[in-house]
Amino acid sequence: MELQLDDDHLVTRAKAGRLDAFEELVRRHRLTVYRIALRMLGDEGEAEDATQEAFVQAWRGLAGFRSDARFSTWIHRIVTNRCLNLLRSRRTAEPLPGPGTEIAASPARAPERVVEVSWQLHDLKLAINQLTPEQRAPLVLHDLEGHRYDEIAAMLDISVAAVKSRLHRARLGLLDAMRQWR
Numbered sequence: 001m002e003l004q005l006d007d008d009h010l011v012t013r014a015k016a017g018r019l020d021a022f023e024e025l026v027r028r029h030r031l032t033v034y035r036i037a038l039r040m041l042g043d044e045g046e047a048e049d050a051t052q053e054a055f056v057q058a059w060r061g062l063a064g065f066r067s068d069a070r071f072s073t074w075i076h077r078i079v080t081n082r083c084l085n086l087l088r089s090r091r092t093a094e095p096l097p098g099p100g101t102e103i104a105a106s107p108a109r110a111p112e113r114v115v116e117v118s119w120q121l122h123d124l125k126l127a128i129n130q131l132t133p134e135q136r137a138p139l140v141l142h143d144l145e146g147h148r149y150d151e152i153a154a155m156l157d158i159s160v161a162a163v164k165s166r167l168h169r170a171r172l173g174l175l176d177a178m179r180q181w182r
Contacts, residue, residue, distance in 0.1 A: 007071040015062055022062070026055050029072055032145070033079045039140045040083035042129055050086065054079035069154060076147070077155035080137050087133035120178075127177035135170035138163050 005013075005021075007028070013021035033054055037047035057078050058065075065074060128136060137156060141147045142163075153160045 008067060011062070011065065011067065011071050014059075015065075022059055025071060025075075029075050030055070032072070033075055036076060036140060036145055037079050037083055039128075039144050040080070040133075040136060041086060042125065046086065050079055050082045054082050057082070073151055073154055076141070076145075076151075077157075080141065080155050084133045084137055087136070123180075124174070124178060127174050130177065131170050131173055135166050135173065138167040139170040139174075142167055 005024075007025065010021045010025050014025065030051065034047055034051045037050040037054075038044060041047050041050060054075060058075050061078075065071075128139065131139065138152050141152045141155065142149070147155070149160045149163050152163045156163070158166075
């Protein structure tokens with residue numbers, strides 16, 4: 001039976017040049033990192049690129065990683081910053097996938113309800129896409145990924161109060177954008 005090392009031990013080994021240790025960290029965290037990127041960017045290809053670039057940046061910066069934070073918090077911060085930079089560089093907001101892309105109709109659902117929910121999700125995605133990058137990041141990290149305020153503050157290098165304020169403004173923006181569905 002092989003002993004499974006925690007992230008701290010893997011980071012220590014990776015810092016010592018053990019590529020297999022870093023590969024295990026990538027394996028453990030790649031899906032969460034990708035999910036954050038996808039939710040922030042709304043595009044699978046860009047999310048894959050941002051995920052790969054985040055892990056490359058983590059590998060290159062591993063020597064400077066201070067173990068006072070968890071590796072997961074650090075890599076989430078890297079991918080979030082990468083996504084924020086990409087979002088800021090966009091000239092116009094790109095639309096997210098259209099209606100029907102994530103909802104599979106089940107026989108138990110009324111077809112008109114499936115269509116309505118599909119359009120609601122479409123409008124919600126568009127509304128999230130219209131948020132500023134500074135509002136979108138805390139929304140994705142807190143409401144979609146479940147991070148605590150203090151973790152988000154560390155990832156974004158802002159205060160907890162700023163996280164709460166940005167999250168509040170993001171939610172107000174979404175409420176306003178989704179007013180037609182109430």
